[in-house]
Amino acid sequence: MAAPLLETRDLSMHFGGVQAVRNVNFALAEGELRCLIGPNGAGKSTFFKMLTGQLVPSRGQVLFRGTDISHAHAHQIARLGIGIKTQVPNVFDGLSVRENIWLAASRIHSGERANSVVDEMLERVGLTGAAGRLVGQLAHGQRQWVELGIVLSTDPRLILLDEPAAGMTHEEVHKTAELVREINRSKALIVVEHDMQFIRMIANKVTVFNQGAVLVEDAVENILRNPLVRDIYLGKQAAA
Amino acid sequence: MDLIVLLAIQVIYAIASLALISVGLAIIFGMMRVINLAHGEFLMLGGYAAIVATSHGVSIWIAMLVVAPVVVGIIGVIVERTIIRFLYGRMIDTMLATWGLSLFLVGLTTAVFGNTTVGISAPLGSFQIGAYRTSGYTLFVIAVALVLLGGIFAVLRWTRLGLIARGTMQNANMAAALGVNPPRVYAVTFGIGAALSGLAGAVLAPVSGVFPTIGVAYVAKSFITVIGGGAAILTGTVSASALFGTINQIATFATTPVFGEVALLATAIVLIRLLPQGITGRFFRRGL
Amino acid sequence: MNARARNLLGLALVGLVGAGFLILTPRFAELDTVLDLTVYMIMAILALSLALVWGYGGILCFGQSAFFGLGAYTYAIAMFNFGESTIPLLLAIALPAAFAALLGYFMFYGRISDVYLGVITLTVTLILFNSVNSTAGPEFHIGVARLGGFNGIPGIPPLNIPGNKAAVIDLEGMFYLSTAALLVTYFGLRLLLASRFGRIIVGIRENERRAELLGYDPRAYKLATFTIGGALAGFAGCLFANWGNFVSPTIFGLAQSAQIIIWVIVGGRGTLIGPIVGCIGVQWLSAALGANQPSGSDWWTRVLANAPLILGIILIAFVLLVPRGLVPTLGDLGHWLLRARARRVATGLRPKQAEEG
Numbered sequence: 020m021a022a023p024l025l026e027t028r029d030l031s032m033h034f035g036g037v038q039a040v041r042n043v044n045f046a047l048a049e050g051e052l053r054c055l056i057g058p059n060g061a062g063k064s065t066f067f068k069m070l071t072g073q074l075v076p077s078r079g080q081v082l083f084r085g086t087d088i089s090h091a092h093a094h095q096i097a098r099l100g101i102g103i104k105t106q107v108p109n110v111f112d113g114l115s116v117r118e119n120i121w122l123a124a125s126r127i128h129s130g131e132r133a134n135s136v137v138d139e140m141l142e143r144v145g146l147t148g149a150a151g152r153l154v155g156q157l158a159h160g161q162r163q164w165v166e167l168g169i170v171l172s173t174d175p176r177l178i179l180l181d182e183p184a185a186g187m188t189h190e191e192v193h194k195t196a197e198l199v200r201e202i203n204r205s206k207a208l209i210v211v212e213h214d215m216q217f218i219r220m221i222a223n224k225v226t227v228f229n230q231g232a233v234l235v236e237d238a239v240e241n242i243l244r245n246p247l248v249r250d251i252y253l254g255k256q257a258a259a
Numbered sequence: 260m261d262l263i264v265l266l267a268i269q270v271i272y273a274i275a276s277l278a279l280i281s282v283g284l285a286i287i288f289g290m291m292r293v294i295n296l297a298h299g300e301f302l303m304l305g306g307y308a309a310i311v312a313t314s315h316g317v318s319i320w321i322a323m324l325v326v327a328p329v330v331v332g333i334i335g336v337i338v339e340r341t342i343i344r345f346l347y348g349r350m351i352d353t354m355l356a357t358w359g360l361s362l363f364l365v366g367l368t369t370a371v372f373g374n375t376t377v378g379i380s381a382p383l384g385s386f387q388i389g390a391y392r393t394s395g396y397t398l399f400v401i402a403v404a405l406v407l408l409g410g411i412f413a414v415l416r417w418t419r420l421g422l423i424a425r426g427t428m429q430n431a432n433m434a435a436a437l438g439v440n441p442p443r444v445y446a447v448t449f450g451i452g453a454a455l456s457g458l459a460g461a462v463l464a465p466v467s468g469v470f471p472t473i474g475v476a477y478v479a480k481s482f483i484t485v486i487g488g489g490a491a492i493l494t495g496t497v498s499a500s501a502l503f504g505t506i507n508q509i510a511t512f513a514t515t516p517v518f519g520e521v522a523l524l525a526t527a528i529v530l531i532r533l534l535p536q537g538i539t540g541r542f543f544r545r546g547l
Numbered sequence: 548m549n550a551r552a553r554n555l556l557g558l559a560l561v562g563l564v565g566a567g568f569l570i571l572t573p574r575f576a577e578l579d580t581v582l583d584l585t586v587y588m589i590m591a592i593l594a595l596s597l598a599l600v601w602g603y604g605g606i607l608c609f610g611q612s613a614f615f616g617l618g619a620y621t622y623a624i625a626m627f628n629f630g631e632s633t634i635p636l637l638l639a640i641a642l643p644a645a646f647a648a649l650l651g652y653f654m655f656y657g658r659i660s661d662v663y664l665g666v667i668t669l670t671v672t673l674i675l676f677n678s679v680n681s682t683a684g685p686e687f688h689i690g691v692a693r694l695g696g697f698n699g700i701p702g703i704p705p706l707n708i709p710g711n712k713a714a715v716i717d718l719e720g721m722f723y724l725s726t727a728a729l730l731v732t733y734f735g736l737r738l739l740l741a742s743r744f745g746r747i748i749v750g751i752r753e754n755e756r757r758a759e760l761l762g763y764d765p766r767a768y769k770l771a772t773f774t775i776g777g778a779l780a781g782f783a784g785c786l787f788a789n790w791g792n793f794v795s796p797t798i799f800g801l802a803q804s805a806q807i808i809i810w811v812i813v814g815g816r817g818t819l820i821g822p823i824v825g826c827i828g829v830q831w832l833s834a835a836l837g838a839n840q841p842s843g844s845d846w847w848t849r850v851l852a853n854a855p856l857i858l859g860i861i862l863i864a865f866v867l868l869v870p871r872g873l874v875p876t877l878g879d880l881g882h883w884l885l886r887a888r889a890r891r892v893a894t895g896l897r898p899k900q901a902e903e904g
Binding site: 358527 | 662670681855
């Protein structure tokens with residue numbers, strides 16, 4: 020049993036009285052795709068922020084490839100190989116699509132190589148036609164793909180996706196699921212989503228968060244039938 | 260012994276005047292997150308208002324405590340309606356526009372009143388502490404500061420207006436849903452902040468005289484007091500004034516007034532670096 | 548014509564106009580005018596320093612005049628002590644740069660946010676003003692140079708050709724030097740901004756969080772940008788001390804700081820030509836309004852000659868109405884007109900036809 024790629028031990032976060040994340044013990048294997056679900060306010064985004072160095076945990080540890088990154092700076096963690104697509108698209112709105120991806124690619128490639136990597140990535144996320152347009156003027160779905168393109172361009176070992184299908188049309192959701200499966204062939208992923216259809220398209224193992232702690236972790240079919248999970252969603256999504 | 264009392268009075272006076280010049284800005288920044296770089300000019304206009312009133316025969320007390328705040332308060336409301344309200348949420352743009360306003364007001368007062376310092380002589384004479392004489396006006400300024408801060412505390416804590424203000428500050432949309440009119444609250448808040456600044460400027464006019472560019476001396480100090488104080492309006496202003504005022508006076512006493520100023524400014528920079536949220540970002544967090 | 552070709556054409560145009568200006572002006576203009584134009588060139592370099600730091604770097608520095616003043620004072624003091632200008636010139640660039648590096652380290656590695664950066668940089672320049680202003684007595688000196696306090700430092704010796712103390716620069720020479728310096732600065736910055744470093748600092752300005760999450764350390768990049776800006780401003784300060792042979796504490800003042808910001812806003816953040824245009828435009832306007840006013844003029848004339856009044860109105864108007872500044876807005880207007888014309892041409896409608904039709 021190989022050492023996990025990512026591991027958290029008793030990870031906790033509190034903000035002046037509010038316990039956002041409590042004693043989370045989480046482990047992700049190399050190349051695994053895990054879905055993270057739970058109602059709003061369950062602590063999923065806060066969890067992601069601690070993994071990427073945007074927040075320093077109040078207690079506990081985050082270990083990536085065996086190294087303790089709990090107090091590392093965000094840019095150091097990014098260089099170690101964790102990429103994140105955030106809940107609200109975090110892109111360079113005032114710059115073109117090409118420039119956005121170039122900024123990511125040129126962190127690990129230089130000169131001409133960077134330019135060709137950019138062209139490949141534009142193909143991959145289907146934005147070659149929009150390469151010269153300002154990202155701020157793109158439709159929401161396209162902005163999400165720009166961000167995916169940015170994240171992929173730094174070639175991380177682990178990719179965190181926070182609601183990648185949010186606000187997308189049916190077609191776009193399918194395309195995104197395909198992209199995620201394709202990415203999973205070479206990289207580990209943790210995907211936070213509310214869209215149960217999307218989760219069924221990609222998931223194996225699912226971790227359910229509730230009120231800052233892990234409620235249950237199981238295969239996707241079992242999760243969807245689990246009465247506890249249905250309860251916390253007030254019987255809506257899980258039954259869909 | 261007398262020297263200690265004298266020094267104590269000077270320190271309290273420094274704290275009081277710092278608090279006075281900062282509280283109007285603290286209200287505007289604390290409630291509306293607006294950086295008003297024309298703040299110094301509101302103080303200056305308060306001074307001029309008082310002087311013009313007294314030169315027309317109004318009693319100096321009425322001029323300082325009534326005329327000045329009313330006049331500058333009205334100016335504040337006009338400024339909010341014509342400039343500030345278009346820039347909410349754009350903090351940097353607000354800073355720049357109010358800097359423009361500051362230049363404009365300096366230019367205007369220079370054109371109208373000329374460049375020279377105008378003064379009012381400080382009433383209340385002086386009194387004796389042991390071997391030293393000190394001005395009675397010093398005590399008046401301290402008294403005004405105490406009354407003002409106490410009054411603001413009372414309003415925020417115990418009146419409906421204060422509750423509405425605190426509510427709007429926390430969550431404008433909720434407040435609107437409850438029937439409060441946020442644009443009006445903002446206009447009134449800005450006006451009150453301006454009025455308080457006018458009052459402070461008028462009260463301090465006898466101490467330093469008034470001239471068009473006196474705002475410059477006030478703006479940096481009041482800003483660093485407000486930012487050093489942090490989000491809580493009263494607790495922040497009082498704690499920051501206490502810290503900076505004390506250091507300023509002690510440094511002045513030990514060396515020169517100029518070095519006292521420099522010490523104050525330097526302390527502020529160190530404070531902001533150590534406590535980026537200001538004093539009340541870390542301590543006294545539940546204060547008003 | 549694609550973007551790259553347009554870019555090169557623009558650069559060539561600037562180069563041509565600049566070179567023409569450099570060579571032709573002293574031949575055709577009065578010495579008075581040359582003197583005025585020289586200071587415009589120097590101030591334009593100062594404007595470019597803030598254009599880099601704020602326009603491209605996104606760092607709101609309210610105290611760029613601090614580095615400008617430090618450059619001027621360093622040159623003056625070093626010049627009196629050394630007598631030969633090579634080292635003072637280098638010091639006038641190095642000292643402000645070092646100060647910027649120190650202050651930048653303090654601010655960026657302390658994670659101080661935008662707004663507070665503005666306040667701190669403002670405070671720093673005020674500290675310098677207050678301190679230097681009070682150094683009027685003879686006991687305040689560095690080596691043989693008296694600081695002079697509010698009186699300033701008069702009679703600053705001009706630059707000389709390195710190694711040759713006697714070959715000092717004259718008025719015309721100052722013009723050539725300043726204009727050439729401005730051109731070199733402009734093209735140098737264009738090169739810097741097109742490089743990897745330049746593109747990254749723009750990314751950091753656009754979305755610092757995202758740049759960080761990609762693995763770039765924003766603190767280091769901002770520090771570098773701020774330091775370069777400080778060095779440039781210091782260099783401008785050295786030239787300024789040479790131009791007037793005089794420097795006083797007002798160089799650290801709020802008014803000077805405000806001016807630099809106004810130039811960049813009026814001209815346009817996010818461009819280099821904009822701040823140059825804004826700087827020269829606003830300076831010229833101030834001079835035109837303030838100059839030639841006979842004493843006893845009417846109230847209206849006095850108002851117009853009141854620089855703070857006019858500048859204040861300009862600043863407010865631009866923030867409210869033309870927030871992107873002149874050059875970008877004119878550029879947009881130009882685009883819009885071109886597209887409107889293209890639409891008319893495409894639909895083949897000529898005015899007469901439209902009327903009769």
